[in-house]
Amino acid sequence: MKNTRIWLLSGLVLLLIGGVIFFLFFWKATLSVSPTPAEAQVSVGDALGIGSLTTKLSPGESKVMVSLLGYLPYTQILELKTNEKRSLEIELRKLPIPQELIGDRIQYLALDAERESLLYLNGGTKTIERLFLENLLEPRHDSITPARFGGITEFVWSPNRQLAFFREGDALKQYDFHRYDLTNQTTKDWPTGIGSIDWRPDGEKVAYYYEPGGGEKSLIRANKDNGELERIFNFQSTDISNPTLFWSPDGKKIAILTQKLYIFDVFSKSLAELQTNGSVKEARWLPTSDRLLYQENNGRLTVINLENQRTELSLNGSVADCAFFADGSALVHASGSGQIAEFIKVAFDNSVQTPYLFDAAITELAPTNLLLAPDEKTLFFTSNGKLYALALDDGIYASGGQ
Numbered sequence: 338m339k340n341t342r343i344w345l346l347s348g349l350v351l352l353l354i355g356g357v358i359f360f361l362f363f364w365k366a367t368l369s370v371s372p373t374p375a376e377a378q379v380s381v382g383d384a385l386g387i388g389s390l391t392t393k394l395s396p397g398e399s400k401v402m403v404s405l406l407g408y409l410p411y412t413q414i415l416e417l418k419t420n421e422k423r424s425l426e427i428e429l430r431k432l433p434i435p436q437e438l439i440g441d442r443i444q445y446l447a448l449d450a451e452r453e454s455l456l457y458l459n460g461g462t463k464t465i466e467r468l469f470l471e472n473l474l475e476p477r478h479d480s481i482t483p484a485r486f487g488g489i490t491e492f493v494w495s496p497n498r499q500l501a502f503f504r505e506g507d508a509l510k511q512y513d514f515h516r517y518d519l520t521n522q523t524t525k526d527w528p529t530g531i532g533s534i535d536w537r538p539d540g541e542k543v544a545y546y547y548e549p550g551g552g553e554k555s556l557i558r559a560n561k562d563n564g565e566l567e568r569i570f571n572f573q574s575t576d577i578s579n580p581t582l583f584w585s586p587d588g589k590k591i592a593i594l595t596q597k598l599y600i601f602d603v604f605s606k607s608l609a610e611l612q613t614n615g616s617v618k619e620a621r622w623l624p625t626s627d628r629l630l631y632q633e634n635n636g637r638l639t640v641i642n643l644e645n646q647r648t649e650l651s652l653n654g655s656v657a658d659c660a661f662f663a664d665g666s667a668l669v670h671a672s673g674s675g676q677i678a679e680f681i682k683v684a685f686d687n688s689v690q691t692p693y694l695f696d697a698a699i700t701e702l703a704p705t706n707l708l709l710a711p712d713e714k715t716l717f718f719t720s721n722g723k724l725y726a727l728a729l730d731d732g733i734y735a736s737g738g739q
Contacts, residue, residue, distance in 0.1 A: 365393040366417035370401060373428040377405040396421075403427045409694055409732045432696040433728040435720075438468060438476045442722030445492040452711040456481075456498060457724065463487040467517075470710065473726050481517040496540040500561060502527075509534065527563060533582045535591070536561075544582055544591055546572075554578065556591070556601065569606055587626040590643075594620050598631060600643060612645040619656040625665035628685075632656050638670075640685060650683055651690075660707035660716065669693070669716060669729070674703035680716065680727070694732045 369391040370379050376387060380402040384392040396419045403411040408429040417423065441461030449456055454467040463486050468478035491504040501512045509531050515521040530549030540561065547555045556570035583592040593599040596616040601608050613631060620631040628642045632655060640648040652670050660669045667684045680693040706719040716727045
C-alpha cells in the first residue's frame with residue numbers, strides 16, 4: 338500500500354514536471370519576422386526590434402507591425418496555435434510620391450480618344466500639348482497646335498479630341514486639329530448669342546443655349562458644323578437664363594444648371610427640376626448616366642439620382658476635386674493642401690471612405706482637376722496649375738506581406 342502511494346505521488350510529480358517543461362518549452366508559438374528593407378522596425382506583441390525578430394508568443398491572436406519612414410506601414414493580426422512555428426517575410430512598399438509632369442501652368446486636362454496620352458493647354462507656351470502615358474518616369478510630350486491659345490476662357494473637347502470649342506472674349510470658335518497636323522489646322526467662328534455648349538457623346542451633335550437678342554432663349558441641337566439646327570426647347574416659359582449644359586454619357590439627357598438643376602429628356606423633349614437640398618454651384622454626370630454629383634453654394638457635395646434620391650457624401654469642395662471610377666461605383670476626392678492634403682476613395686453604395694497614402698513632403702501641394710488614368714491606378718491632377726501624377730495606394734498588403 339505504501340509503495341502504491343509512493344508510485345502515485347511520483348507519477349503526479351513527474352506529470353507536474355512534464356507540464357512545466359511543456360509550458361516553458363513547447364506550449365508557446367514561435368514567430369519569426371523578416372522585413373525588407375532590413376532596417377525596418379518590427380513590433381510583435383510586447384517584443385520590439387530593428388530588422389529580423391524572433392519571439393515566443395502565447396497561442397491566440399498577436400499583432401504584427403512593421404514600419405519605416407518613407408514606406409507604407411504593415412499591420413496584421415495573426416492567430417497562432419500551440420507550439421506553432423511560423424515565419425513571415427514582409428516587404429514594405431514605398432510611399433507613393435506625387436510626380437511633377439509639367440512645370441508650366443496647364444488647363445483643360447483630358448485623355449485622348451485612344452486613352453494613351455493626356456491633352457491640355459500649356460499656359461506657358463500657349464499651345465495644346467499631349468503627354469504620352471507610356472513612361473511617366475521619363476514623361477515625353479509635344480505640342481499639337483501653334484502658339485495661339487492665349488487668354489481663352491473656355492475649352493470644350495470633342496469626344497474624339499479632333500475638334501474643340503473655345504471662347505475668346507465673347508466669341509465662340511471651333512478648332513479643327515486635323516489629326517494634329519499643325520500646318521492644316523483651322524479655326525471657325527460660330528454665331529454670336531451662343532452660351533454654354535456641349536458635345537453629344539458620339540461627337541456628331543452639339544447642344545447649346547442660344548440667346549441672340551429679340552427675346553429668343555432656346556436650347557439648340559445641331560450638327561458639329563452647326564448645320565441641321567433644331568430648336569428642341571424654348572426657355573421663354575421658364576425662369577432659366579444663360580444656363581450651363583452637360584450632355585449625359587448615354588446621350589439621352591441634358592443636365593441644365595442655373596442655381597437649380599434640371600434634366601432635359603432629349604427624346605420626349607420634357608424638362609424636370611431635380612429636388613436638390615440647396616442652390617447648386619456645379620454639377621457633373623456620373624459615368625452611368627443615372628446620377629449626378631453636385632456642389633451646393635456652401636461647398637457640400639451630394640449625389641442625386643433621377644428619382645430625386647440624394648446621397649450625402651460628407652465631403653466639401655469643388656466638383657473638379659473629384660474623379661469617377663468608370664463603373665460609377667465610387668469617386669476619388671482631393672482636399673486640403675500642404676501637409677494636410679489628402680486623397681480618399683468614396684464608395685457610393687455605403688459612403689465608405691478609404692484613404693490613399695502618399696508622401697506629403699511636397700508642402701505646396703493643393704490638388705484639384707482630378708483625372709483617373711485608364712487603369713485607374715494612377716491619378717492625374719493639378720496643383721498651383723502644374724500637372725502631377727500619383728500612384729494610388731490604399732496601404733493594404735496582401736496576405737504574407739507582399
